[in-house]
Amino acid sequence: MKIAVFAGDGIGPEVTREAVRVLEALDLPGLVLFEGDVGGIAYKRHGHPLPAETLEIARSCDAILFGAVGDPDCDNLERHLRPEQAILGLRKELGLFANLRPAKVFAGLEDASALRPEVASKIDLLIVRELNGDVYFGEKGIRILPDGRRQGWDMMSYAEDEVRRIAHVGFRAAMGRGKKLCSVDKANVLETSQVWRDVMIEVAKDYPEVELSHMYVDNAAMQLVRNPGQFDVVVTGNLFGDILSDQASMCVGSIGLLASASLSDGKMGLYEPIHGSAPDIAGKGLANPMATILSAAMLLRHSLGLEAQAARIEAAVAKTLADGIRGGDLGGSHGTAAIGDAVLERL
Ligand SMILES: NC(=O)C1=CN([C@@H]2O[C@H](COP(=O)(O)OP(=O)(O)OC[C@H]3O[C@@H](n4cnc5c(N)ncnc54)[C@H](O)[C@@H]3O)[C@@H](O)[C@H]2O)C=CC1
Ligand SMILES: CC(C)CC(=O)C(=O)O
Numbered sequence: 480m481k482i483a484v485f486a487g488d489g490i491g492p493e494v495t496r497e498a499v500r501v502l503e504a505l506d507l508p509g510l511v512l513f514e515g516d517v518g519g520i521a522y523k524r525h526g527h528p529l530p531a532e533t534l535e536i537a538r539s540c541d542a543i544l545f546g547a548v549g550d551p552d553c554d555n556l557e558r559h560l561r562p563e564q565a566i567l568g569l570r571k572e573l574g575l576f577a578n579l580r581p582a583k584v585f586a587g588l589e590d591a592s593a594l595r596p597e598v599a600s601k602i603d604l605l606i607v608r609e610l611n612g613d614v615y616f617g618e619k620g621i622r623i624l625p626d627g628r629r630q631g632w633d634m635m636s637y638a639e640d641e642v643r644r645i646a647h648v649g650f651r652a653a654m655g656r657g658k659k660l661c662s663v664d665k666a667n668v669l670e671t672s673q674v675w676r677d678v679m680i681e682v683a684k685d686y687p688e689v690e691l692s693h694m695y696v697d698n699a700a701m702q703l704v705r706n707p708g709q710f711d712v713v714v715t716g717n718l719f720g721d722i723l724s725d726q727a728s729m730c731v732g733s734i735g736l737l738a739s740a741s742l743s744d745g746k747m748g749l750y751e752p753i754h755g756s757a758p759d760i761a762g763k764g765l766a767n768p769m770a771t772i773l774s775a776a777m778l779l780r781h782s783l784g785l786e787a788q789a790a791r792i793e794a795a796v797a798k799t800l801a802d803g804i805r806g807g808d809l810g811g812s813h814g815t816a817a818i819g820d821a822v823l824e825r826l
């Protein structure tokens with residue numbers, strides 16, 4: 480079992496360290512970890528945010544545990560050299576098109592939600608976000624208009640096959656959960672979304688037991704706050720899924736809690752918290768490592784088939800929260816390492 484560990488920038492190394500401690504504590508036979516540079520740190524050391532040797536490590540491993548990338552020092556670099564290209568590059572190079580972002584309220588954490596406890600307590604949803612297409616990977620540029628104004632442009636598109644494969648991921652997930660799938664788009668305005676919606680309707684015929692609904696993304700953002708309990712599986716594109724999942728994190732309490740799996744057709748996957756490098760708290764030991772620890776659990780489940788060990792980690796995190804151990808993001812005072820210690824004690 481080979482796991483690549485790409486800690487990255489900002490709080491990335493801090494939260495990844497705790498997740499690695501948890502993985503190591505499980506004493507998994509044959510587990511070997513391989514570290515690699517990604518993001519701003521990789522740019523500073525190797526001149527590129529995703530060096531060839533890092534990509535090679537990624538390709539040779541069964542799964543990747545990823546921290547976060549992003550460094551304000553690098554914000555003025557040419558776009559292809561910016562830290563964020565590391566995660567975009569890994570997603571594209573490895574064909575990781577399906578991003579699973581579960582959001583569920585942990586018992587005892589209802590009061591930490593930005594929503595009223597009786598609204599928050601009903602949340603148990605899965606955002607299935609397409610991760611290889613959309614405006615993130617379209618042609619883009621900055622051009623000078625004839626009248627001298629600068630104009631930025633980014634091409635949004637989805638081809639039918641790109642929608643079809645993520646639709647199947649969403650419907651299969653719904654079959655294993657509450658059999659409800661809400662497809663989120665902006666088909667009232669965007670042709671990209673019209674194709675998206677047409678394909679969702681077509682694929683739904685293969686899953687007659689799943690109840691398909693459609694929602695415009697602006698309404699979805701509102702419904703996520705008004706009545707998040709109505710959602711089971713939400714399938715959406717790259718941009719909308721990025722935004723809605725950050726929003727969902729505050730509905731369950733904190734962005735420091737939301738884990739994710741980025742999957743391809745095979746078992747290979749990349750696992751990361753949904754948050755970024757949080758430069759505002761980096762280096763202070765304040766970051767909540769739970770999202771990364773829970774991402775490690777997803778890694779064991781999806782890439783290594785170790786369901787019992789994944790459940791063990793999730794139970795330890797749930798117990799830690801139930802015992803009142805909370806980081807600053809949840810109104811508590813526990814630091815990154817103390818939260819890691821507490822999870823390890825409950826493993
Ligand atoms: N997959 C990745 O590597 C991602 C990278 N980024 C990058 O991260 C950098 C910062 O982006 P932001 O927009 O500030 O988003 P962010 O997610 O890094 O931070 C947003 C806010 O949430 C807080 N926060 C995030 N994670 C936390 C944790 N584990 N515990 C406690 N508080 C936490 C931060 O302190 C900040 O106030 C940028 O360079 C951005 O491009 C952003 C999202 C994903
Ligand atoms: C940093 C971006 C490339 C993506 C992002 O915000 C995310 O995947 O959540």
Ligand SMILES: [Mg+2]
Binds near residue numbers: 721722725753
């Ligand atoms: Mg994001």
